[in-house]
Amino acid sequence: MKFNPKLENFKPYVPVTENYKIRLDANESCFNVNRRFLSKFRKEISRLDFNRYPDPTCAALREAFGKCFRVRPEQVVCGNGSDELLNLIAETFASKGDRVVTFAQDFSMYAFYSRLMECDVLELEKREDLTVDVEEAISACREGNARLLFLSNPCNPTSLVLDRKQVNKLVSSVPDTLVVLDEAYMDFSSESYLGELKKHDNLIVLKTLSKAFGMAAIRLGFAVTSTEIAGLLNTTRSPYNVNALTQIAGRLALSSRAAMEGRAEELTDSKTDLFNGLKKIEEISKGDFAPVDGETNFVYVRTSKVRQIDAYLRKRGISVRAFDGYLRITAGTDEENAELLQCLDEAAGILWIE
Numbered sequence: 468m469k470f471n472p473k474l475e476n477f478k479p480y481v482p483v484t485e486n487y488k489i490r491l492d493a494n495e496s497c498f499n500v501n502r503r504f505l506s507k508f509r510k511e512i513s514r515l516d517f518n519r520y521p522d523p524t525c526a527a528l529r530e531a532f533g534k535c536f537r538v539r540p541e542q543v544v545c546g547n548g549s550d551e552l553l554n555l556i557a558e559t560f561a562s563k564g565d566r567v568v569t570f571a572q573d574f575s576m577y578a579f580y581s582r583l584m585e586c587d588v589l590e591l592e593k594r595e596d597l598t599v600d601v602e603e604a605i606s607a608c609r610e611g612n613a614r615l616l617f618l619s620n621p622c623n624p625t626s627l628v629l630d631r632k633q634v635n636k637l638v639s640s641v642p643d644t645l646v647v648l649d650e651a652y653m654d655f656s657s658e659s660y661l662g663e664l665k666k667h668d669n670l671i672v673l674k675t676l677s678k679a680f681g682m683a684a685i686r687l688g689f690a691v692t693s694t695e696i697a698g699l700l701n702t703t704r705s706p707y708n709v710n711a712l713t714q715i716a717g718r719l720a721l722s723s724r725a726a727m728e729g730r731a732e733e734l735t736d737s738k739t740d741l742f743n744g745l746k747k748i749e750e751i752s753k754g755d756f757a758p759v760d761g762e763t764n765f766v767y768v769r770t771s772k773v774r775q776i777d778a779y780l781r782k783r784g785i786s787v788r789a790f791d792g793y794l795r796i797t798a799g800t801d802e803e804n805a806e807l808l809q810c811l812d813e814a815a816g817i818l819w820i821e
């Protein structure tokens with residue numbers, strides 16, 4: 468059997484799958500849902516018609532999202548995680564050979580789904596200080612007639628944020644490119660561009676419940692955009708893409724923005740503690756272990772010792788995410804952070820002192 472040749476050099480996304488005692492590799496929230504949520508969720512699923520298909524329009528869920536983030540429900544499309552929406556956006560708006568622009572140090576799934584559509588993917592490098600060169604991105608979109616531009620803001624993995632002014636410049640300067648602004652971590656920052664959506668007809672903002680809301684298990688993401696683009700995504704998505712259990716859990720989680728904001732604040736405090744602890748390792752390493760000061764629930768660290776540190780931590784039951792020349796460490800509970808920092812301190816004694 469001969470398969471589509473596009474699959475020949477296709478590499479799967481490989482998350483950490485082994486079991487570690489302390490999991491700081493996937494940017495999940497370290498807080499599980501609370502008892503109040505669980506009791507409401509139980510009550511609702513005890514009344515659920517399991518024999519019926521879920522609401523294909525996710526009406527109540529979009530209503531709850533709209534209230535929570537002050538957008539109109541008609542502007543919202545729900546997905547089985549924002550991952551499904553990334554795939555749907557590539558399928559819907561790009562064809563074989565189309566130019567798609569993204570960044571080398573950004574979420575790898577942008578290039579992944581675009582390559583699956585056989586697009587011509589251009590991955591721009593970040594600057595030396597890991598910031599986005601907005602002018603370069605504008606030129607790349609204009610010159611290449613780019614169909615799509617993907618970026619995360621704040622960025623995974625760099626943790627850095629582009630302010631609204633720069634985002635406005637970027638989106639306004641490429642009217643023929645559909646800009647996908649992935650705000651998966653924006654609950655940890657204050658530069659959300661959701662409020663400016665109406666200024667543009669070439670913009671999709673993505674949100675997810677997987678991070679600050681602490682609900683990665685239910686797989687729920689949102690595309691917020693013009694009613695025209697939302698309409699197009701609604702014609703191309705599969706009809707029952709968000710299951711009934713997820714619709715219920717998502718609606719309950721979105722009913723209290725204050726609760727999410729409280730947890731986001733706790734996670735930000737945990738990240739600040741982690742960052743301060745990592746700065747002490749930086750001193751021991753004489754600069755070969757340099758944490759980035761960002762606005763997410765994780766810390767990105769530049770180091771020449773990625774392999775050694777990753778191996779040392781794994782042996783001690785701690786998983787972090789390893790990249791070329793960088794480690795990405797999710798903020799955990801106080802105990803998890805303390806254990807991680809203790810292990811890093813030991814590793815630093817071996818790597819940089821002896």
Ligand SMILES: *Cc1c(COP(=O)(O)O)cnc(C)c1O
Nearest residue numbers: 548549550574623651675677688
């Ligand atoms: C975690 C993450 C998401 C969320 O994906 P889901 O499929 O909603 O879990 C999206 N974008 C980025 C950049 C992320 O880091």
